[in-house]
Amino acid sequence: MxxxxxxxxxxxxxxxxxxxxxxxxxxxxxxxxxxxxxxxxxxxxxxxxxxxxxxxxxxARSMSYKAALAGLEQxxxxxxxxxxxxxxxxxxxxxxxxxxxxxxxxxxxxxxxxxxxxxxxxxxxRHTQHVTSTSEQGDPSPLTAMGVFTGIRATAMARLGNDDLDGLRVAIQGLGSVGFALAEALHAAGAELLVSDLDGGRVQLAVEQLGAHPVACEALLTTPCDILAPCGLGGVLDMQTVAHLRCAAVAGAANNQLASPDVAESLEARGILYAPDYVINAGGLIHVALRHLGEPPSAVTAHLARIRQRLTEIYAHAQADKRSPARVADQLAERLLYGA
The missing domain is CATH 3.40.50.10860 (Leucine Dehydrogenase, chain A, domain 1)
Structure with missing residues (x-):
C-alpha cells in the first residue's frame, strides 16, 4: 500500500x-x-x-491537478x-x-x-463544518456542465477552427445530472445530440425535450460525430476503444476518462484532440470551493471563464511542442504542485 x-x-x-x-x-x-x-x-x-x-x-490525484490548474487555493x-x-x-x-x-x-x-x-x-x-455542496450551498452539477460547455467551445475552436456549435454533432455518453445539463446547453446552442445512458428513461427524456438521437450504449463510441463527450464513470477510453473512435475530439465531464496514461498518446497519434478531463470538468470544484469560502455566485461564474483560457493555453502548448494535451496539462499542474 x-x-x-x-x-x-x-x-x-x-x-x-x-x-x-x-x-x-x-x-x-x-x-x-x-x-x-x-x-x-x-x-x-x-x-x-x-x-x-x-x-x-x-x-485524489486528479483533484490536486484540477484545483491547481483551476487557480484555486485548495x-x-x-x-x-x-x-x-x-x-x-x-x-x-x-x-x-x-x-x-x-x-x-x-x-x-x-x-x-x-x-x-x-x-x-x-x-x-451536523458533525463538521468541513463539508460543502450542502442543500444550502446548492448542487454543483450545473456548474460542472457549464464549465464543460465552455470547454467544448474551446475544443471546437482548436480542432475545427470555429467555436460556433450550431449543427455540431456531439455524442454524450451518460445523462446523469451533469450529462443532461450539458445536453441542454448544447441543444440551446444548436448542436445535434447523440445520446446514450443505461437509464432508458433519461434517454427518452433527452429525445422528447432536446430532439436527441438515441444510440445504444455499446455503439456510441463508434458512432461518427464531431465531439465525443464522456459524462459517466471513468476508464471509458482504452487502447481498444480509441482505435475505433470516429470523432475529431474528446471533451466530456467524466473523471479519469483514460484507462491508462499511454491512451493519450494513442489519441494524439490518431489526430483526436483530447480535453484533459480534470481541466474541462473543474466547474463543480470551482463552485464548491468558492461557495465554501462564502464567495457570491457572480464570483463563481467569473472564475468559470478560466476553464476556456486554460484549455486554450494547453492546446497551444501541445501543438507547438507536438505533445498530447494530457501530458502538457500534467506538467503544468506538477510545476504548480511540486515546482517540477
Whole structure:
C-alpha cells in the first residue's frame, strides 16, 4: 500500500469503519501545498476493498491537478464509502462519516460525488463544518456542465477552427445530472445530440425535450460525430476503444476518462484532440470551493471563464511542442504542485 501511495505522491490514506452504522470508507489526501484537500465523496458498490482504495487514490490525484490548474487555493483529496446491498440507516452512516472528517481538523473538505447528494452532505454537516455542496450551498452539477460547455467551445475552436456549435454533432455518453445539463446547453446552442445512458428513461427524456438521437450504449463510441463527450464513470477510453473512435475530439465531464496514461498518446497519434478531463470538468470544484469560502455566485461564474483560457493555453502548448494535451496539462499542474 505504501508503494501505491509513493507512486501517486499521496500524503495520507485513511481507512475508516464504524460498525454501529456500517460505515466503511477510504479518504485519500493527495496534496495540500495549495490549501486544504477538497474532493467529493463517492458512495458506490466496489468489487473489493482494493478497488475502492485505488479509486480514491487515483481520484485524489486528479483533484490536486484540477484545483491547481483551476487557480484555486485548495489541495486534492477524495473519499469513497463502500456501499452495501442493504443499508439500515443512510443518515446514520453519513453522520458517522462526518464525525471522522471532523477529527482531521480541516485537512480534508468533502462534497457530493457519484452516489451522494446534498441531503447526505447535510447529514455530514451536523458533525463538521468541513463539508460543502450542502442543500444550502446548492448542487454543483450545473456548474460542472457549464464549465464543460465552455470547454467544448474551446475544443471546437482548436480542432475545427470555429467555436460556433450550431449543427455540431456531439455524442454524450451518460445523462446523469451533469450529462443532461450539458445536453441542454448544447441543444440551446444548436448542436445535434447523440445520446446514450443505461437509464432508458433519461434517454427518452433527452429525445422528447432536446430532439436527441438515441444510440445504444455499446455503439456510441463508434458512432461518427464531431465531439465525443464522456459524462459517466471513468476508464471509458482504452487502447481498444480509441482505435475505433470516429470523432475529431474528446471533451466530456467524466473523471479519469483514460484507462491508462499511454491512451493519450494513442489519441494524439490518431489526430483526436483530447480535453484533459480534470481541466474541462473543474466547474463543480470551482463552485464548491468558492461557495465554501462564502464567495457570491457572480464570483463563481467569473472564475468559470478560466476553464476556456486554460484549455486554450494547453492546446497551444501541445501543438507547438507536438505533445498530447494530457501530458502538457500534467506538467503544468506538477510545476504548480511540486515546482517540477
Amino acid at each position: 505504501f508503494a501505491a501511495m509513493e507512486a501517486a505522491r499521496l500524503e495520507a490514506l485513511h481507512l475508516v469503519q464504524d460498525p454501529a452504522s456500517g460505515l466503511r470508507a477510504v479518504i485519500a489526501i493527495h496534496n495540500t501545498r495549495m490549501g486544504p484537500a477538497l474532493g467529493g465523496c463517492r458512495y458506490l458498490q466496489y468489487g473489493d476493498e482494493r478497488s475502492a482504495i485505488e479509486d480514491a487514490i487515483r481520484l 489541495g486534492g483529496g477524495k473519499a469513497v464509502i463502500l456501499r452495501e446491498p442493504h443499508v439500515q440507516n443512510r443518515a446514520s452512516l453519513f453522520e458517522a462519516f462526518g464525525r471522522f472528517i471532523e477529527t482531521l481538523g480541516g485537512r480534508y473538505i468533502t462534497a457530493t460525488d457519484s452516489g451522494t447528494s446534498s441531503i447526505d452532505m447535510d447529514c455530514i454537516a
